[in-house]
Amino acid sequence: MAKLLSENFYKEMGKLEPRYPSKVALLLPALHEAQKETGWLPPEIMEEIGTYIGIHPAQVREVASFYTMYNLKPVGKYHLKICTNVACCLRGSEELVDHCKKKFGIELGETTPDKKFTLMEEECLGACGTAPAMMLNDDYHENLTVQGLDKILDGLK
């Protein structure tokens, strides 16, 4: 079967391999690296990772599905994860969520039809002192207000 993951993926994994006493320990890094390339983790990619590590594809799936950061469904170009845990809730994160729902016309967990935005609720991001906070793809945005959020979103291409 033709490989779906890039040479760079295998190069990165090759660099990490000597750092662990077992190859299975590469699973989380491999899933991260693969998701960086493909945006999400379709079954074929997870199958390829399983083959690379030498484990059953079901083992890849059980691990991947345990962690919320691995996207087992496609996500939009911009993946908004708004923290609604205690500290952010106390500082008005629900308003942000409602605002986004209205703005994009989608519910939590959904992606806009143009595949541009995916809206999710996130558990505590560890930015409670600068709440409310959200992740936009890999980046944190803190001390958010509805106006501030709009400014960020409107600046996205």
Next chain:
Amino acid sequence: METYKGETLFIQHFKNEEARSLDYYKKKMIGYESAKKALAMSQDDIINEVKKSNLRGRGGAGFPTGTKWGFIPKQSAKPKYLVCNADESEPGTFKDRDIMRYTPHTLIEGMIIGGFAIGSNVGYIYIRGEYTREFTLLNEAIDEAYKAGYLGKNILGTQFSFDLTVHRGAGAYICGEETGLLNSLEGKRGEPRVKPPFPAQSGAFAGPTIVNNVETLASIPFIIQKGGEWFSKLSKIEKSGGTRLLGVSGHVKKPGLYELPAGGVTLRQLIYDYCGGILNDRKLKAVIPGGSSAPVLTADEIDVIYDIEPLQKIGTMMGSAAVMVVSEDYCMVKLIQRITKFYAHESCGQCTPCREGCKWMEDILHRIEHGHGREQDLALLLSIADNINGKTLCALGDAAAGPVSSFVKKFRGDFEAHIRGKKCPNA
């Protein structure tokens, strides 16, 4: 408004974008001098110095670090591991993030010393997946340390070698539990393990393992530099040494991190003197004093010295030193529902009481918050919490049960108003 004028370890370097470089670390901080010193000491002497310091685990359990290190067997057929718990996932907690992004070398140096003290040549920093920037910054600092000869083979010309790898989590609170973390490190689901065996006997990759929090390990270079006794005297309370990074969030005027001597303030002083009091000068309703798993305190209970034992005495805990402040206008039922939803979401699902009980409590609380509560629900909630508390495989069950019991007991009137009024009075 108060600011602490005494000696602090970390906070003066935070928010300084220059601070994370090795150059800065050598000029303004410890600069791996403690590692040099430690590598010339015996392992026992280092452990004794840490014991003397009264350093207690900063992750939440507050276990004395020196004692923990002492559990590791001197001889082991399998390699030993030192693992840093940088999962920082207890809601309300955000201190380790700043250590990693502003003073990463304190952590790296602490791990070198710790590795040497327990006889381990391999260290991992398990960082929560969301901290992508901190992951990058840590890796940059580690690269610097390798290049300068502080990591790798024959550190500082000694026989000691130590390799350090940052391992990213991927979104699971339970990986902050040390055996869940170890499973995750090994490429498995982050499900906590049955104990015994404890990690010190069989941990990462079945080798003897010590798991320490970021702040704990980052404190080590200071202890070696100035001595355990100096460190223990930084605190204002017996049994706890050093300063503590306190994270205050929620309805205060100045949320953020504060570094204060252990046991140096009461909760009231922290909230009103340091954080400027309640947002919009409202009245205080409640304080969650140690991350969201800590049983809640009412406004009348905050004249307590903010440290491990005093909080334990009044039935709550200091946990990861994360203080969440709630003002009078916020609905307590909504709050506990949100907290319980979190624990239900983060339950790994292995053990029965946690998997079934957390969701059950969440469902009931959701009903009450939305006006469908029944009189018998409160007794039921207390009973479910009781059936979870102390009966689960790891501490997540307790973390979910404690808050529910305390909210229902201490704010019973708020729940009853929801049930009788058939809606949230705040809505």
Next chain:
Amino acid sequence: MPKCIIDGREVEFKPGQNLVEVAASVGIEIPVFCYHPGLTVVAQCRMCAIEIEKMPKLQTACSTPAAEGMVVKTKSDRVKQNQKSVMEFLLINHPLDCPICDKSGECDLQDNSYKYGDSYMRTTEERRTYMDLDMGPVIQKSMNRCIHCTRCIRFGQEIAGIHEMVAVQRGNNTEITTIDGRPLETDYAGNYSDICPTGSLTLKDFRFKKRVWYLKKTPTVCEGCSRGCNMEIQQDANTVYRCVPRTNMEINKYWLCDEGRFNYQYIHDAARVLNPAVSGGTAGLQMTEWSQAVVAARSSLDGKKPMVLVGSDLTQEEVQALQQFLNKHLSGTPIFHFGTPGVTSTQKDGAADPILKRKSKTANLNGLEKLGIKGFESVPSGVNAAIIFRGGRAVVPELKGVGTKVGVGVFNKPDAEDFHAILPGTSFAEKDGTIFNFEGREQKFKRAILPQGQSKNLPEILMLWANSGAVGGAA
């Protein structure tokens, strides 16, 4: 031996033994769900939590090794309260569909609920439900009934050696499954159903066939290969409904392969020849009376030079009776055993997988060798007829130049169309007997059901043959 105290009784134990086992050794039951003696200990279900003196929290008995002087209480109020609580937690999302569940009557969840649970329910919330994907031909999955004990997952990884059954998602949404509806790959899938403490994983083969309380159980030995796994035949009204493993720590531990488990199916196969039959020329096999079939069998050998082929799926008693019969009535006839193509002697037998299966697909190869019978390699020169004695397993080899075949035992119509006569015999479920497994272990098994149709046990058939001399034939 060291001693501990359980519920006030002094109990001896072997060092390392856990409290569930130690208690069981003196008849004290500590209820369990996730614990299984053949799998690793995970202490997840929390049902076995007991009180140990000087320990503030309840401890899981499965994960606690007994210690000298340990004082254990298994029936204290706290223990009972925890058992009630665990039962309640396990049932809040269970569908309670016992009336249509195949596990009903032998279900740990049902039994423990009855013994340790409360008789009322406090939950009013909506129950969790799942959509089930297929798992292949062996196992029917009903995830709604699952209590997440993970026995199946551990069985896959630790015994079957394949990580195919997994837990996906987490927490309250955890689902035990194969991925994307993939069929189970292991040849040991039936065990998933045996060890499941609820009706979450049931056998498709057994589904909706019989309420388990009607089943009569007979200990037997699997005839599927030369290991001789211990199992139980479960039948009602002379119909076998299933076979399940019987624990024997020295042979098969707790397990059984699917081939052995489902081997019984041929007993009730519609194609099995259950009446004496003779060749009707182009019309194929024709049913007839026993007396006529025996005569036809004998007379078909007139003027022929026969050999005797005896299946290594026959019992020691059967083969000994046959040897006596041959000495008396067909002396000088060459005799060979047959069973598995390529495995003509115990030397050629060996492990077929790292778990239980052996290369010899018949159970008594060793026994037949002990009786001095050689394996069939090729038809000896001059031989032009064969009397084939077969149980249910042996594969009849290709017989070049043999024009006349008489079958005695279990045959299927399509395989026996060119036979001159069939004298229907019995399967392992229809007779008593002794077999020797590959290690030389002698094992006896008991008849579970009466011979099906007109079939008869071999000694009886031989008797008929011997006594038919007056009617015709050479003996």
